[in-house]
Structures are given as structure tokens and as C-alpha cells.
Amino acid sequence: MTTETVGVEPATKKAGTTGVQARGGWRSLTFRASTAVSAAWLGLLALAGLAFPLLPLPDPARSDYGAIGAAPGYAGHLLGTDTIGRDMLSRLIIGGRVSLTVGIGGVALAVLIGSLLGLLAGFHGGVLSRVINALMDILLAFPSLVALIALSVFIGTGLKMIIIGIGLITAPQVARVTRAATLSFTQREFVTAARGMGAGGTRILIREIVPNVVGPVIAFATVLVAVAIVAEGSLSFLGLGVPPPASSWGTMMADGRSEFENNPHIALLPAAAMFVTLLALYFLAEALNRRFDVKEAAL
Template structure:
């Protein structure tokens, strides 16, 4: 765009009335006035930094690997028998005894040894219950999303009925009929978590039922069940996996609460919840008896939640890239 300079009039243009000189309109430096707006360079969209969360994810991975290694290598570790009683070290606080680095409980049992064996029970309950829920819930949810209609209504009604039933009542009822045991707790929690997994699996599979690759596979003559397991199911696994990690944390917490109330694994088996329940009587005099297993459970649960969040974020990134 060009304009005529204000001082260049026809009278001052010189002989012959030649037109005034045409100069580009510019904005003098340091002054304000009309002029072309500065061009804003287009750049990449600002991406929120995830370094802080990634640090917690790495710490969570390290914690879970160490916990799993200690539990699996427990027979090889130089720790005492968790059922052995040291009558010369009753309710010893952590750091006061070389033989008992994390102290002893109210009757002289080593807390570190019981923590390792109790961790095996707690993780067994968490992984076992979630395995049952993931197996049945994923199948029900994907089938309901794929076939829709009557199948979806029947599965949805069954899921709603199970979700309306109080979980604590279900655990107590199974404990009465089957007897309190580790397997009873695993089955009870697995049945409680199955409807939740079914809902997540259905929601994850529903967008893929009408996608182009499913329509193409059906047009090529593929059978319905082959399309279901080869095309739809693999795409619904990642959200279910992310939620399953959260359910492991929920199952461990539920086992701790049930054992704390005396509805969990029976003696002589010990879990983190059992240790906390047994430490209630000496909580005022020896708080470490409860704090040590409670802190271990807290670190495990928060680590699992960070890992579940990491899996969910990775899944979102892949979907956005597609």
C-alpha cells in the first residue's frame, strides 16, 4: 500500500506540475499511529509440560519393581520367620534394633518379615480379583457394544443390578457361605469389579463398532465373532488396561479395609490390612505397628494410580496421532 507524502503537493512538485513523489507509508520508530499491524509468526501449539508427572511415574515404577522383587525373592532374603516371636524385643520401634530394622509388633514379631509376606497376600488379592473382573467384564462389555439391541439391554440391566448391590454385603454373604479365606476374598472382589469393567469395555468398544475397517471386514465376508475379536477387541483393551491398574489399587485398599474389620484373610495369614487391624490395640503406645504397613499400602496405591494415569495419557496421545 502506498500514499502521497503530505509535503508533496502539485505546486511544490517542480516545473511542469509533475506528480508528487510516491513513498511507502511507514511508521516512524518510537511513534504511534496508523500503519500495518506486525505479522505474528505461526508456531507450534504450546504443549503443557509433563516433566513433573513423569518424575512421579518413574518413581512409581521403581517402587513397584522393588516391591515385586522383594516379594518374589522373599525366601532368599535374610529376614526372620514372620511367625517367629522375639520375647526380648516387644514393640520395638524402627531403627532401635539391628535384627529388626522396622521394629516389632505387640508380641515381638518382625514387622519387615510380616510386611513382605503381607504384601504377597495383598498383591495376590488385587491381581487375582482384577484378573477375574477383566476377563468376564471385558467380554461382556465388548459383546454388548458389538451386537447392541437386546444383548446390550440384557447386559446393561445385569450390570445395573450388580452395581446396585452393596459390596460389603456381598463380601459378608460369600464369607458366610464359602468361609473366610483368601480365595473367597478374591472371588468376591472380582465379582464386584466385573460390572465396572464391563461398562468401561462397552464405552471403549462402542466407537469402533461402526468404523470403516469394521465395515470393510464385514463386506469382505468375515464372520461376526472374528470381527469382534480381531478388529474391535484390540482397540478396547488399552482403556480397560488403564482402568484395571486403578482397580488393582482399589482391590488392595478394599482388602486392607476388610482385613482391618476382621473380614479379610484369616490367621495365620497376614496382610497389610491384618497388620493394621492387629495394631489398633497398641496404637497409642506403638504407632509404628500401624504406620509402617499403612505407609507401605499408601505408597503402593498412589504408585498404581500414577501408572494408570500414565497409561491413560499414552493412550490419548496415540488416538490424537491417528
């Protein structure tokens, strides 16, 4: 009996360990696959937008009056046409280019402004930190969409104006994330050692703090790109986005709202494109969160 018990227990433990490892390996494989698919979708969307003039597709602003509201696959229109006969595939690609331009451009501006303010507030503290925090709290108190609508009244509409508005609205969020990350590193051992070796504040900030803050900021910025795309779509849906005849996913959904019962593809296709893009950005942000580890710079 003793011999049998000793012989069975190790086998059971080994099987259990193998099961846990298998589940962990499956989750890791699924995570890598979702990240690869997400990156491929975003890359394809960006490439199609950049190379659109070279693609054999109809002009997104030209109407085919013989195929108004045509279903996908009709008369050479792969994804059909909209309410005035414009090719849906062409408009989806141009709309994706607008969304990525607004998302990346607006968030880049937000990172430029917010990360600088967050670094200064987190590293220096004191009166400067309190002033920056108060300013960020005031800006964050306004609902984002309402603030964007108000800004569109003052600075106007158009692609550049939307990018500036989104950059200003999202900069406080970047500043708070950067400040929190900076505060977490200012008391770390490698920063204390750098001070003990006589390093100045600027050198510590550039050599020790910034390299460790970059990772969290990039991961958060990826999430903000998705937020910016939703904001641009909302403004375009309300008629405050890029002016016609430019294509935008929000504008396309607004155009298809009145024809949803008869031609649902006009509104569903841009909605699906936006959903897939937001999902891809979410998976990519998760991958970046795992990818960027805190690394101490060489002293």
C-alpha cells in the same frame, strides 16, 4: 518508532512461546519421573515378596519376646516389632505380597469375565445387551464392601476366596467400561469398511474391536487393582481377610489400633505402605491412559 515496534513484538512472542514450552516440558518430565518411581516401587514390592525366602529377614510369624512393641531400629529389627514381637519389615513385605496377589488375581478374573460380557453386549446389542446390562446393574446396586462381606459368609475366607469375591464384585465395572468402549468403535469407519469388505462379525470383533478396547480396559484395570487392595485391607481390618498367622496390611493396622498411643509405628507403617502403593497405581493408571492410543487394525 515503527522499526522498534517491529523489533520488539517478535521477541516478546518468542519468549512467551518458550515459556509455554518450558512449562509443558517440565510437566512432561514430572509425569515421566512419577511414572518411573511408581513402577519402581511396585516392581520392588513384587520382587521383595517373591524373593522373601532368600532375604536375611526374620520369620514374620516368629515372635521375639524380648522386643515386644520395639521401636524401629531396636535389637536388629529395622522397622521395629508389633504387639507380640513379630518383625514389622518381614510382615510388611508379606503383606505387600498378599495385597498384590489379591489385587492382580481378583482384577484378572474380573477382566476375564467382564470384558467378555462387555464385548458381547456392545457388539451384538439387542436382547443380549439388555439382559447383560440388567444383570450388571443389579450387581452394581450392592455396595462393594457389603457384597464382599456377604460373599465371605457364603464362600468362606482365605486368599483364594477373597480373589474370587473381588473378581465377581468388580466384573460388572469392567463389563460397563468394555461395553462403552465397544460401542464407540462399532460405528467407526474402519469397522464399516471391514463389513463392506465382507468380514464376518467374529473377525471384526477380534481384529478390529478387541485391539482398540484393550488399552482402556488395561488402564481401568490398574485402577481396579488399587480398589481391590483397599477392599482386601478393609476385610482384613474387620477380621474377614486372610486368616492368621498370614500377614496383611489390614490385619497389621487392626493389630496396632490398640497400641497407637504407645507404639504408633505398628499401625502407621502398613498404612503408609498401602498409601504409597495406591498412589503408585494411580500414577501408573494415568500413564497407561496416555500411552494407549486408539489404533485401527489392518483391514
